[in-house]
Amino acid sequence: xxxxxxxxxxxxxxxxxxxxxxxxxxxxxxxxxxxxxxxxxxxxxxxxxxxxxxxxxxxxxxxxxxxxxxxxxxxxxxxxxxxxxxxxxxxxxxxxxxxxxxxxxxxxxxxxxxxxxxxxxxxxxxxxxxxxxxxxxxxxxxxxxxxxxxxxxxxxxxxxxxxxxxxxxxxxxxxxxxxxxxxxxxxxxxxxxxxxxxxxxxxxxxxxxxxxxxxxxxxxxxxxxxxxxxxxxxxxxxxxxxxxxxxxxxxxxxxxxxxxxxxxxxxxxxxxxxxxxxxxxxxxxxxxxxxxxxxxxxxxxxxxxxxxxxxxxxxxxxxxxxxxxxxxxxxxxxxxxxxxxxxxxxxxxxxxxxxxxxxxxxxxxxxxxxxxxxxxxxxxxxxxx
Amino acid sequence: xxxxxxxxxxxxxxxxxxxxxxxxxxxxxxxxxxxxxxxxxxxxxxxxxxxxxxxxxxxxxxxxxxxxxxxxxxxxxxxxxxxxxxxxxxxxxxxxxxxxxxxxxxxxxxxxxxxxxxxxxxxxxxxxxxxxxxxxxxxxxxxxxxxxxxxxxxxxxxxxxxxxxxxxxxxxxxxxxxxxxxxxxxxxxxxxxxxxxxxxxxxxxxxxxxxxxxxxxxxxxxxxxxxxxxxxxxxxxxxxxxxxxxxxxxxxxxxxxxxxxxxxxxxxxxxxxxxxxxxxxxxxxxxx
Ligand SMILES: Cc1ncc(C[n+]2csc(CCOP(=O)(O)OP(=O)(O)O)c2C)c(N)n1
Ligand code: SF4
Ligand SMILES: [Mg+2]
Numbered sequence: 001x002x003x004x005x006x007x008x009x010x011x012x013x014x015x016x017x018x019x020x021x022x023x024x025x026x027x028x029x030x031x032x033x034x035x036x037x038x039x040x041x042x043x044x045x046x047x048x049x050x051x052x053x054x055x056x057x058x059x060x061x062x063x064x065x066x067x068x069x070x071x072x073x074x075x076x077x078x079x080x081x082x083x084x085x086x087x088x089x090x091x092x093x094x095x096x097x098x099x100x101x102x103x104x105x106x107x108x109x110x111x112x113x114x115x116x117x118x119x120x121x122x123x124x125x126x127x128x129x130x131x132x133x134x135x136x137x138x139x140x141x142x143x144x145x146x147x148x149x150x151x152x153x154x155x156x157x158x159x160x161x162x163x164x165x166x167x168x169x170x171x172x173x174x175x176x177x178x179x180x181x182x183x184x185x186x187x188x189x190x191x192x193x194x195x196x197x198x199x200x201x202x203x204x205x206x207x208x209x210x211x212x213x214x215x216x217x218x219x220x221x222x223x224x225x226x227x228x229x230x231x232x233x234x235x236x237x238x239x240x241x242x243x244x245x246x247x248x249x250x251x252x253x254x255x256x257x258x259x260x261x262x263x264x265x266x267x268x269x270x271x272x273x274x275x276x277x278x279x280x281x282x283x284x285x286x287x288x289x290x291x292x293x294x295x296x297x298x299x300x301x302x303x304x305x306x307x308x309x310x311x312x313x314x315x316x317x318x319x320x321x322x323x324x325x326x327x328x329x330x331x332x333x334x335x336x337x338x339x340x341x342x343x344x345x346x347x348x349x350x351x352x353x354x355x356x357x358x359x360x361x362x363x364x365x366x367x368x369x370x371x372x373x374x375x376x377x378x379x380x381x382x383x384x385x
Numbered sequence: 386x387x388x389x390x391x392x393x394x395x396x397x398x399x400x401x402x403x404x405x406x407x408x409x410x411x412x413x414x415x416x417x418x419x420x421x422x423x424x425x426x427x428x429x430x431x432x433x434x435x436x437x438x439x440x441x442x443x444x445x446x447x448x449x450x451x452x453x454x455x456x457x458x459x460x461x462x463x464x465x466x467x468x469x470x471x472x473x474x475x476x477x478x479x480x481x482x483x484x485x486x487x488x489x490x491x492x493x494x495x496x497x498x499x500x501x502x503x504x505x506x507x508x509x510x511x512x513x514x515x516x517x518x519x520x521x522x523x524x525x526x527x528x529x530x531x532x533x534x535x536x537x538x539x540x541x542x543x544x545x546x547x548x549x550x551x552x553x554x555x556x557x558x559x560x561x562x563x564x565x566x567x568x569x570x571x572x573x574x575x576x577x578x579x580x581x582x583x584x585x586x587x588x589x590x591x592x593x594x595x596x597x598x599x600x601x602x603x604x605x606x607x608x609x610x611x612x613x614x615x616x617x618x619x620x621x622x623x624x625x626x627x628x629x630x631x632x633x634x635x636x637x638x639x640x641x642x643x644x645x646x647x648x649x650x651x652x653x654x655x656x657x658x659x660x661x662x663x664x665x666x667x668x669x670x671x672x673x
Contacts, residue, residue, distance in 0.1 A: 026466060026469035026470070027462065027465050027466050027469055029458075029462065053469075054469050055465035055466070055468060055469050057461065057462070057465055057500070058500065059458065059496060060492060060493065060495070060496030060499075061492060061493075061496075063454065063455065063458075063493075064455065064457075064458035064492075064493045064496060065458075067451065067452065067455035067458035067459045067462065067493065068458045068459065068461055068462030068465070069462065070459070070462065071426070071449060071451070071459045071460070071461075071462035071463045071466070072462040072463065072465055072466035072469075073466075074449065074463075075462070075463050075466035075467060075470075076466065076470070077466045077469055077470060079466075093452060094452065094455070097451075097452060201424050201447045201449055201463055202424075202447065203421060203422050203423060203424060203446055203447060203475055205447070206445070206446065206447060207447055208442055208447050208448040208449065208450075209447075209449050209450070210448075210449055210450030210451065211436065211437060211438055211439035211440075211441075211442065211448070211450055212433070212434075212438040212439060212450075213438070213439045214438075214439075217439060
């Protein structure tokens with residue numbers, strides 16, 4: 001197999017578009033919204049230039065984007081789309097519909113604040129508000145990870161028949177330029193076999209979808225969805241390992257960075273992990289026993305892996321770049337629930353940091369570490385910078 | 386104008402419609418004309434009930450039940466996926482109610498027409514949200530009682546035929562179940578004209594919503610045409626108009642007095658509706 005590879009200077013968004021081109025989807029319904037738009041523009045440019053085939057559908061709304069994505073997927077072809085913020089929320093009804101239909105759609109979501117009032121800033125509340133819709137969710141730290149994760153997403157989606165959201169944040173990732181290693185077409189073709197599901201909308205087969213069902217049938221269907229989600233933990237790890245074997249880059253579903261023997265761990269997702277990594281390096285150099293736990297796979301929430309990673313650690317500090325009024329930071333809530341009843345569970349400090357896209361500098365994080373080290377945790381999320 | 390209906394046995398008896406339902410009658414002529422190389426999209430409506438609860442289906446073709454506002458987008462997604470696999474022959478048809486077409490599904494429909502999606506979209510227009518118990522839609526005509534307009538609707542019916550014709554789609558037609566051969570012919574015509582969105586709006590009297598006896602659907606449907614309330618015509622490419630069945634000079638009183646949804650009407654109300662119908666016909670007539 002050819003290992004020729006290309007390294008390009010790309011925005012995080014274009015890193016996604018390149019991965020989509022390599023995955024050869026058949027149908028791509030699209031709708032613009034800042035800061036997602038460059039993903040779709042690059043795809044339509046590839047298409048117009050003959051570098052991609054398939055059907056581009058320029059829809060009139062994100063709701064219709066997802067409606068068309070679902071049926072295209074159920075007709076038995078690979079489907080990609082991308083959105084952000086208000087667009088994702090407009091899709092909400094169809095996100096449930098897609099998961100219920102077991103349509104393995106892959107969608108990139110660029111985290112952006114939700115109105116009102118209007119803003120364009122990185123904030124993960126949009127996708128975290130979709131945590132119960134039955135979609136697998138990956139949070140990416142940088143463009144390279146978004147590129148690789150998009151490829152993994154098709155693989156995982158098609159193996160478990162659930163849709164996948166590949167998430168990265170506005171501007172910090174979506175528009176930041178970095179060198180990205182593009183996986184070769186041969187490698188992707190080997191990694192992603194053509195999608196050819198046995199069950200599909202096809203007059204030759206005659207199967208239908210969506211008819212009214214009984215209570216028991218509905219319950220069984222939901223249970224099956226749950227089982228498929230459970231399988232993602234293994235399938236996701238395998239998809240990551242196998243891509244790593246091909247291209248030398250792997251991420252795990254969680255990443256434990258310098259967590260060996262750590263007495264204090266910072267847990268977070270997305271672009272903030274990059275900043276925290278630097279902070280950990282600095283503090284480790286100063287003799288502080290500290291590590292980073294990056295949650296890359298958020299749905300399904302890898303409870304067993306998290307418990308294993310955090311058992312026996314005295315203190316954990318969660319940084320949430322999202323806010324759910326009335327309950328606080330979403331990762332904080334979920335992590336507390338995941339560790340409930342664990343003997344040797346850490347104390348957990350939940351800090352709201354970067355909500356609304358405010359910049360969180362390394363020194364701000366160091367201050368938070370100091371603060372958490374010196375106080376007892378609050379049951380509620382605490383506002384920080 | 387006589388047309389020999391060629392019915393294939395795709396639509397089965399034993400479905401869950403009210404006995405005498407015109408929607409079921411319309412589906413019979415639509416689905417049996419489309420034949421076996423078709424995929425249907427159906428949103429929530431009485432059509433979905435008629436289509437059948439899992440694991441039953443009244444149609445011997447794949448049926449995808451979508452959300453109320455998404456029929457046109459869902460149908461387009463199927464068509465594009467088929468095209469991407471090299472299948473350009475399977476007919477994709479959305480069959481939606483008036484609520485799912487005139488109201489909540491209008492945005493997706495207008496957009497699919499603008500994109501010239503190669504689908505057939507058929508609206509079964511019973512002039513209200515019947516599946517939820519007969520509430521007003523924008524297809525409900527002036528003065529009609531619905532459970533959400535108990536004093537009668539104050540605004541006229543939206544002219545969906547004109548709106549869709551104005552999209553300059555390859556084919557737009559009005560039809561009704563009292564003229565089954567005309568309806569079947571129009572479906573066959575829509576199948577023949579490829580390469581764009583074909584739209585048919587079919588007036589389908591609802592027994593409970595309109596307050597008519599079980600056996601009155603076809604008769605009331607014919608009266609709608611003969612009184613000029615619902616002329617049957619076709620428009621190709623937004624400009625070539627053909628009248629199939631127009632008013633026969635019957636007063637609208639003959640039509641409305643047979644329906645309980647109009648039983649509160651005063652003589653002035655009927656006069657008002659008559660004027661509205663005359664005006665609409667005047668405007669339409671010049672196009673033929
Ligand atoms: C988003 C959404 N809102 C409301 C409903 C409830 N609902 C189900 S069927 C229906 C009425 C549909 O009316 P129409 O399209 O005219 O079809 P009919 O029942 O008259 O055949 C409504 C409002 C729904 N399914 N989805
Ligand atoms: S309520 Fe009306 S439209 Fe619905 S099944 Fe009965 S007669 Fe048909
Ligand atoms: Mg209706």
